[in-house]
Amino acid sequence: MYIKKILVVIALIGLIVGGAFAYYVYQAVFSPNTKFETETALVYIPTNTNYDDLKKIITPFIEDIYSFDRIAKRKGYIDNIKAGRFILKKGLNNNDIVNVLRSKNTPVYVTFNNQERLENLAGRVAYQIEADSVSLIEAFKEEAFLEKNNFSLETALSMYVPNKYEFFWNTSATQFRDRMLKEYNRFWNDKRKSKAKTIGLTPIEVSTMAAIVQKETAKVDERPRVAGVYMNRHNNGWKLDADPTVIYALKKHKNDWDTVIKRVxxxxxxLDSPYNTYMYSTLPPGPIAMPDITSIDAVLNYEKHEYYFFVANVENMGYHKFAKTMAQHNRNKKQYINWINKQGINR
Structure with a gap:
């Protein structure tokens, strides 16, 4: 009888211990373990993060880091940490958190446009992915890559077509650059290449011309007409006489890219510079800025007309007055000069 009581007590203790353990396991695995108040939280895990650093990164988002630690070890996560951008939802349990961090790297959208130099592009992209601006600019300017793909330091900017692209946050500098080459080749499809050939320009020359067009007018609907002016000059052997190229040449000459020049x-x-289209009749060595797709297509589909001149239209700001003859242009120009003098714009 005494032995039976002992066995009953032992059984009861076992049940209690087992129940307590089961409860602990349930709590550790399935109970909510987030401590942020928003519906979601973003967690960025850099490349080559070890588990100690991972715990430092995740701690601000976790209510009980010790229970997370136990589950992470049981699931083998500590030896298989993935870099990336991860979205945690409020109320996730440890099991779900580990699953998210292990397999749900969420892409980001990278956007860029209107960059004047590769350095500006690198800075812009570095805000959006893990790669820093130094590694990006090194990748952009890698001589072997440029030579292999028929670019130079002067023309490399044309390879980056402004748009919205999906990347993983932990994309490296070379991965970003190589992807942009693929996007460039995809953009310059047979149709666009055929149009470029028809107007007598290479894709890089189209981008070079498009950059000038874009600098001349912010009005998308006016760009084909402005492109037509420059193509008329180019096709007839004239110098382009484009103020934006002079501004670029001045900045490059002074190595001061932050200066603002409103008046040439x-x-x-x-200024003797290959970018000065008042001095040289050839196209500049490369784009003076990053042209967007509307500017590139404006050149490829430039308006056929007989205009050779244009000047800012002070009666319709943002647009221009176009002229076929120098006499007509000088009349338009006089009106603009009078206006700009009244504004006190000397530089």
């Missing part, structure tokens, strides 16, 4: 002076036109 006659003395500026004497």
């Amino acid at each position: 002076l006659y003395k500026d036109l004497k």
Whole structure:
């Protein structure tokens, strides 16, 4: 009888211990373990993060880091940490958190446009993916890559077509660059290449011309007409006489890319630079900025007309007055000069 009581007590203790253990396991695995108040939280895990660093990163989002630690070890996560951008939902349990961090790297959308130089592009992209601006600019300017793909330092900017692209946050600099080459080749499909050939330009030359067009007018609907002016000059062997190229040449000459030049002076036109289209009749060595798709297509589909000149239209700001003859242009220009002098714009 005494032995039976002992066995009953032992059984009861076993049940209690087993129940307590089962409860603990349930709590550790299936109970909510987030401590942020928003519906979701973003967790960024850099490349080559070890488990100690991972715990530091995840701690601000976790209510009980010790229970998370136990589950992470049981699921083998500590030896298989993945870099990336992960979205945690409020109320997730440890099991779900580990599953998210292990297999649900969420892409980001990378956007860029209107960049003047590769350095500006690198800075812009570095805000959006893990790669820093130094590694990006090194990848952009890698000589072997440029030579292999028929680019130069002067033309490399044309390879990056402004748009919205999906990337994993932990994309490296070379991965980003290589993807952009694929996007460039996809953009320059047979149709666009055929149009470029028809107008007598290479894809890079189209981008070079498009950059000038974009700098001249922010009005998308006016770009084909402005492109037509420059194509008329180019096709007839004229110098392009484009103020934006002079501004770019001045910035490059002074190595001051932050300066703002609102007015090109006659003395500026004497700067000896291959980018100065008042001095040289050839196209600049490469784009003076990053043209967007509307500007590229404006050149490929430029308006056929007989205009050779244009100047800002002070009666319809943002647009331009176009002229077929120098006499007509000078009349339009006089109106613009009078207006700009009244504004006190000297530089």
